[in-house]
Amino acid sequence: MAGSKSGPGIERVAILGLGLIGGSLGLALRKRGVKEVAGYDRHPETIETALTLGAINRPAADPATAVQGAQVVILAVPVGALGSLAGSIVPFLDPEAIVTDTGSVKGAVVRDLEAIFRDRARYVGGHPMAGSERAGIAAADGYLLENAVYVLTPTPATDTRALKSLEGLFQSLGSRVITLDPDEHDLIVAGVSHLPHFLAVSLVQAAGELAREHPLALMLAAGGFRDTTRIAGGDPVMWRDIFLYNREAILALLKSWRCQIDALEEMIRAGDATGLETVLNEARALRARVPARQKGLLPALHELVVTVPDRPGVIGAMATSLGDAGINIIDIEILRVREGEGGSIRLGFTTAAAATRALEILQNSGINVRLLENA
Amino acid sequence: MAGSKSGPGIERVAILGLGLIGGSLGLALRKRGVKEVAGYDRHPETIETALTLGAINRPAADPATAVQGAQVVILAVPVGALGSLAGSIVPFLDPEAIVTDTGSVKGAVVRDLEAIFRDRARYVGGHPMAGSERAGIAAADGYLLENAVYVLTPTPATDTRALKSLEGLFQSLGSRVITLDPDEHDLIVAGVSHLPHFLAVSLVQAAGELAREHPLALMLAAGGFRDTTRIAGGDPVMWRDIFLYNREAILALLKSWRCQIDALEEMIRAGDATGLETVLNEARALRARVPARQKGLLPALHELVVTVPDRPGVIGAMATSLGDAGINIIDIEILRVREGEGGSIRLGFTTAAAATRALEILQNSGINVRLLENA
Known part of the structure; x- marks a missing residue:
């Protein structure tokens, strides 16, 4: 290719x-x-x-x-x-x-x-x-x-x-x-794209409503809220058209999704601990089957987390020593960082062998590094 | 500190x-x-x-x-x-x-x-x-x-x-x-954390339902779906307890949130293009006010996007040349990558001056780089 x-x-x-x-x-x-x-x-x-x-x-x-x-x-x-x-x-x-x-x-x-x-x-x-x-x-x-x-x-x-x-x-x-098939496409994207967008918008609105009386609400909106509502930042004209042109499929899915919502709400109201735990476990297992963003069609990543001091050149030195060994970093993310002190960085590799080699090299350089459990 | x-x-x-x-x-x-x-x-x-x-x-x-x-x-x-x-x-x-x-x-x-x-x-x-x-x-x-x-x-x-x-x-x-105040805390987190979790779970369930008849649904669940449902991967026992112990606040918020959902659904059903566009614009503006994940309390990032060939050592060379110039990369993310060819990397800096210096240095090395518009 x-x-x-x-x-x-x-x-x-x-x-x-x-x-x-x-x-x-x-x-x-x-x-x-x-x-x-x-x-x-x-x-x-x-x-x-x-x-x-x-x-x-x-x-x-x-x-x-x-x-x-x-x-x-x-x-x-x-x-x-x-x-x-x-x-x-x-x-x-x-x-x-x-x-x-x-x-x-x-x-x-x-x-x-x-x-x-x-x-x-x-x-x-x-x-x-x-x-x-x-x-x-x-x-x-x-x-x-x-x-x-x-x-x-x-x-x-x-x-x-x-x-x-x-x-x-x-x-x-x-x-x-x-x-x-065009109609099957529409039903599927209604479920995995349009309904999520619909909910993200409603969630942002509900938070806005709350923030009118409790101004701290937006400040306390943590990572989870940002992730859940990221798509609500999409182009309004494009999404208006999607909602109108895929109306039938979206309305059909909203109907079946309301059953899920009603059941969950009823479990909370009734204090049904067993039911809630079952549903939460199911949802976690199901979500784990969704391929990762963009790279969903590539093999799973093998990941390391390193804790490093935060000063100019640290990422460079680390990446260079892996590059010198012929190891390709396929994904990198700074997880948390405190200016002037240090942070955690996640590194992704395409093979378990590359991740293991990288682990050895970094450990030999005295870097605090561990293999991610779910890798 | x-x-x-x-x-x-x-x-x-x-x-x-x-x-x-x-x-x-x-x-x-x-x-x-x-x-x-x-x-x-x-x-x-x-x-x-x-x-x-x-x-x-x-x-x-x-x-x-x-x-x-x-x-x-x-x-x-x-x-x-x-x-x-x-x-x-x-x-x-x-x-x-x-x-x-x-x-x-x-x-x-x-x-x-x-x-x-x-x-x-x-x-x-x-x-x-x-x-x-x-x-x-x-x-x-x-x-x-x-x-x-x-x-x-x-x-x-x-x-x-x-x-x-x-x-x-x-x-x-x-x-x-x-x-x-403890009760104000509960109401706020119900809105910005517990309700998002509730919706993420319901969304994963709805997608699971859909996937039973249309197995491609999970494969087509794109970035938006993964983001929106990330929190559904949380610990089921912890979340079961949260739903039960914060029952009152969650039920109250569900009630007001259902009004948002009903209004949105009615707009779709009625084909109300103007209403939908207004709501989507509002939601986008509101969400832009939520501070960014983890770093929400730090100053905004100044960001560059570089397009680089994908081979061992590239990230290292780039980060080292910035480190040599005393420029600290505070955030880094591989946006898209094609194995064997190249990809886009987002680099974050704490000051506009650092971002501008980095831009110059990378351009002088012949690297394809641009300042992010919203930086």
Whole structure:
């Protein structure tokens, strides 16, 4: 994978909408050696930025110009804007062009876009499952799609060769491509993405309500609260559209989720210690089965925790001594740090052997280090 | 702070319960130079581990032995076990001893323990607001309480000098000590900690339900789902007790939170785009006011993102060149990585000047680096 520079014969791509996803796709495609990445965005300054960052190399003043000659056209605008954008480019597409979108909702979108592109281009719905709480071209990252799941949603009407081309293209960017029925996709993301977002928003609101009478509430909102509500920092327009376009699946899931809530609340009200413990144990076991963020499709990490003095150069010295031994640190996180004194750092390695070697090397340098139990 | 080795005249501390919090307190106290940290746990092997790790230096076979001669006694067991443990040590306490607990619920606990210790010791309720999804002595960390909020919950019955002593002791460990009425504490943590936990558990259950029919659901659970449900990995027994002991506050908050949920669901059902966008904007603004994890009480970080090739030694070389220039990396995170090729790394610095210097140095080394916009 790492060596295939040209991709599967695709040399001209157009991206319409240069936000986080569009910009990141552009950076990745250019990095993979795609010759021409044309780009359009409704904000001219975004086109400028995309050009400067190297996410596109042919700026276009309008969608029609952008798609001219493109073998693949990627529509990377909010779900609510897809229909009118699609309509506006139809007359300008090469009849062999493959069109895909990156919308987070697929059922309604795929039905709309299939109707628009029928006999005019070869359309396949798509959803790259990568994101960030930061939006916009400034947050674009050529590595965003690496190891991310990229869902394509073919239907009986889909052109099989177009599907294969897109699979190859996104695989060449390092994504793990899977195919799903559009409606099944919507139900699944409603459960693992839209419902969590819905709850995060409601939780932030409840905390805000509380903070009106108890101003310390926001200050005491500890790590758990921040983690649980991180996604509530997402782009409001994008999420408004998701909630509206995936309404049916979200409402269905809310209904079944309310049963869980009602049961839990009843256990608390009734003081049912055994019931609560059972549920909490189940939830912990179930969550342990969710793959880790971004790297979910790579093997589990083998981790060390080191306690080091906090002064310039310490991380460098440590990382250099591991680098000298040919050991690659695949993940690093400063867990806690006290300025002027020291802190704990977690280091991740891809193999148990690398972690064990690193443990020895660091111990021999007199560094306080231990293997993480769950590694 | 960093220089005061002896703490405020306290030389003998006993810790009962050597889990994550008890163990971390022990490590921090020993590091601060407290002469004797006696420790008891109902699992003898945990006492052994605590001794080996240096979290205690006087192991005790039972609570009575542990508390003998202690100036400060810290009860660090699950909330449901506090009452009987407290009762068992009363006859063995020095009458001047200060007793505190680390329970996550305070109203009911403080009422119980004040009654037990009245005229027998000087009790002050406490709650160190630090945690980890890892539990037990193996996860103990001498830096866990650094920069964490440590809540003490005095009442009209509290001995003022005992309160001052504990404030000084926990401040000497680097915690930010604040005082709160026990019931106000419970209401606030119900909102910012217990309700989030409740929702995380319900969310994991809903995803589990979904995964029974759609096995891909867990695989597609992206970063957002993992973040939102991280706390559902917490210790089931501890959380069972929290739900039961803080029942009233949790039920009250559930009630007001259900109003938020009902309103949001109604907006989705009615297709109210304007209403949804308003709520999503509000939630995003509100969440931005929550201080960042662990470091919430430190100044904001100034951050860079570098894109580097992924090979042994790269992090080391980079960190060393910054260290050579006297620039201290206060935070580091590998954002995305593709094995064999490269990735993005976020570096945090305490001052804008340090970040700017680092930017120059890295750029001069030909490294692809940019300042984070929100820094």
